[in-house]
Amino acid sequence: MLTVALLATALATTPSIHADYLDWHSQRAAITANADGSYVLNGPAGERRIPASTATAQTASPLFDGLFAMAQDDLKRDSVTSIKDGAFDNDRPMPCHCFETGASWHYVWTRDLSYSVDLGLWRFDPARSRNGLEFKLSGVRDKNAPAGLYPMQDTGSGGSWPISTDRIVWFLGARHLLNDRAFADKTWQALNDTLAQDRRYIFDPAMGLYRGETSFLDWRQQTYPEWAASDVTFIGHSFALSTNVLHYDALRLAARLATQRHDPRAATYAAQAAALKQAINTHFWRADRGMYMSYIGGNGMPVEAYDLLGLSLAITSGVADEARARSSLTHYPAWPAGSPVIWPERADQPIYHNRAIWPFVSAYALRAARITQQPELIAHELHSLLRGAALAGSNMENFDLVTQSTHVDDGKLSGPVVDSKRQLWSVAGYLDMVSEGVFGLEDNGEVKPELPVSLVPLLFGTHGRISLKLPGRSITLVRPAALDGNLLVADRTTQDGQHTTVTLKAIHVASSPLRTDAPTYAPPTPAAPVVVRDGTHWQVHGDGVLYVNGHRHGTIHGQLALPWSPAQQCFNLTHVGKDGVASLPSPTICVGDTASISGTWPRTWTAPSTGRFRAWLDYSNHHGSIETGVTAAVKWLHVSCAGSAPQDTLLVMPHSVGQQASTPGSFTAQAGAHCTFALKQGFNMSDLAHFAHYTGAGGSAGPLNEADYDALHIVALPKDAATP
Structure with missing residues (x-):
């Protein structure tokens, strides 16, 4: 447990990073540069010999330059010709000239790869980036399901999509690789098909938001209420900031590509993006906290939960305006070792997402800090990324929040519970910290440094310039004569072929000190009323x-x-x-005059009043663990009421622990109307051809989209109810 005394000790620790070594919590990591461009790193993890790299950083710090080379060596080790995972093809290798996820993970997952590509792997190895992304695209194998091309939602909570719904992140990575015409055409098809499907299945028109789990934070016990561990319908019915921002980015990409292709859907996509941006700002912004909430309940209930990736994506996407962007980063807590991926922490959970630093999230926070010109936070995230890689001797998946260690012994709360060397998105985060975070190389090729003056001693030392050399591109930053400010930005930029020289100038921007006074833990979750x-x-x-x-x-x-x-x-x-x-x-405890209808389908009911009604099924789905799988049952409840047009409302029945209630749907009816209910087949991830390789339910034996159904429940909704 993180005690008050330990926290006080951590807050009193001053980072000590020098040109060729760093000290942290009585540990030292030091690096030696060799004449042939190689390095030797010695630290708590032992000795690591780092070969000369293709891309090089030339600064006054061998530590900084050598860790850039180490990230490239990690990337080389992640570059494979085949991948495998026990859940697919019985762990047999699958040919794939792509990236594996890390030393402990020899497969490709949609979110890991997509964030990694977006963090710059498209620049370091575009072929492998494209190949990996194409591996995560799939057509439909069920002849009864509509055809389409979709990025896969990997195995996830309660049987995956539409409980876990962040597969849309695929387009965040793909947008960088559209210079390849064949890949661009596949991206365009998948984008249209996926947006149409998500609009039908997970978009709530009353709230103007997309439903589903937070992106990346998919260990629900760590971030959702503990009672959701055995019932994920709350997650499937809720709304997450990160997943909605990813949909906003995808809609903007669709509008841009449609415009380029003279497709009439351009205006529709642009309007949908604008409306989604407004809805995100309406429902997720917490004015009293000065931050966006991580997720909200299905009825819009605010939740005291915040996550750094969601906040950073809201800023980098442009969803947050300048004032809200700066406020969010100013109010989000920071520890001396780095920024936590969630806040507040959970006192009853081990270290993983909880009480942890994830380098790839720190890289997105660094991007957000550059946009808002917050030099204190830029330096903070850079130090965290550099220190973690140096102490661990590799780009690890995650670290303990206080010690930045890869393991803390804390009884049943010990952790990080899962970790891995050369984790792909951590590798990408370090490479991005160097290329964009320090040298200012942006996605469009422009060079716009936002470099804290506090980093000048480490990076420039007594030198007048520092350089970055990439294949086909190089950048030199020239130190200004005067450092009378707190941020270095471009003063003059010259271009000579593929080489860019930027002469820097010091400016003064408004200071935004790191928030170090935040309480650590949320109170325990109360019992239901x-x-x-x-x-x-x-x-x-x-x-x-x-x-x-x-x-x-x-x-x-x-x-x-x-x-x-x-x-x-x-x-x-x-x-x-x-x-x-x-x-x-x-x-949640819900009450009201509820009708319960059992028996065979179709089932009938007479509306007691005029208005909107909520409907849900008692069901059980034992086709897989509630932790994972691809067989969340997805059905349309077809409602035919006298005097009204037929209506379809979605019911999702994820993997369950015993019998429970489905997600609710809604419909309208007139008083006295006789209504008939039937179930129509929906879509789940087992319908995708790729999952023929999956060894669990819905895999090689064929698509599976069923559950055991019991009573159908119907209750009137309040007249002012905003959502189903």
Whole structure:
């Protein structure tokens, strides 16, 4: 457990990074440069000999230059001709001239590769980047499902998509490689097919947002309420900042490519992107915290959870305006070792996403800090990336938040629980820190340095210039005569063939000190409230802050009476600690006059009133572990009510622990209308041809999109309900 005393010690630690060595928590990592361009790194992880690299950094720091060479050596070791994973083809090698994910992971996953390519691997090895991305595209194998080309949502929570929904990140990487016409055509097809499918299956028009899990933060016990460990329908029905920002980026790409191709969908995509940007800012912005929330409930309930990747993507995508971008980074906490990937931390969870630094996320935070011109944060993330690689002797997947160690012994909370050397997106993050973070090389080829003056002693020393040499491109930064400011930016830029020279100038930008006073942990999640009908009232029992239908009602201590209504009312509690930080929400308790219909399909019901109704199924889905798989059952509830046009509403039934409720759908009906309900087949990841290689349910035996169904429940929604 991270104690107050340990935290105080960590906060008092001053980073000590020198030209050829660094000291940290009584550990030293030192590097020696050899005449042939190779290096020798000695540190806590032992000795590592680093061969001369193709791309070189020439600064006053052998440590900085040598770790750049080490990242390239890690990338070379990740460059393979075949990949394998126990869940596919029984661990037999599959030919793929691409990147594997790391020393411990010999496969290619959609999000890992896509973020890695976006962080610059497209520049270092475009062929492998394209090959890997193409490996993650798939057509449809089920003849009864609509044809299309889609990036795969890898095995994930409750049977994957549409609970886990960040496969759209594929386009974040693909956008850099469209100079290859064949790949560009595949990207264009996949983009149209995927956006259309996601619009139908996971977009909520009332909220204007896409549903599903947070991107990358896919160990739900670490970031979602603990009760979601055995019921992921909450996750599938909620909305995540990162996943919505990724959809915004994909819509903008679609608008741009449609314009280039004179496709009439350009205006539609642009309008959808603009509306999504507005919805993200409306629903995720937390004015009292000065940050965007990591996720919100399916009814819009705010959740006291924040994540650095989501915040950074909101900034780098342009979703956040200048004021909100700066505010988000200013209010997000920082530890001396680096920035945590989530905040607040969970006191009951081991180190992984919780209480951890992930270098690839730090690289995105560095990008965001450059956009907002925050030199303190730029230097902070750069130091964290450099220090982690030096101490571990490789670009590790993650580190403990306080010690920046790859393992902390803390009993059942020890960790990081899972880690790996030469993790691909960490390698990419380090390469991006050098090429863009220091030398200012942007995606469009322009050179726009945003270099903190505090880094001048490390990088320039007594020299007047530093250089970066890449295949086919080189950059020289020239130090200004005066350092009367806190940030170095371009003063004059000259171009000589493929070589760019930038003479820097010092400017003064508004100081945004790192936030070091944030409390560490959220309070424990409270038990669900108890709700009992008492005549014309609901008697609500509990202790904490009460939310009704996603809206804060007020504080409750003991018992509170609320007016009874036949329409559905849903209640949650949170606890607020002495430091003002709220817990994650309790389980949801919903009450109302509910009709339950069992029997064979089709099933019938008569509407008791005019309005909107919520529907859900009791079901069980035991086709795989709730942790993983590709067989979340996805069905359309087809509703035919007299006097109304037929309606389809989506019900998702992920892998379950026993019987539970599906995600809810909604429909409208007139009072007295006789309604008939039937189930129509939807789409899940097992329908994709690629998953014929999968060894679990929905794999080699064929697509599987079924569950065991029990009662269908129907209840009226309040007239002011915003979402299904």
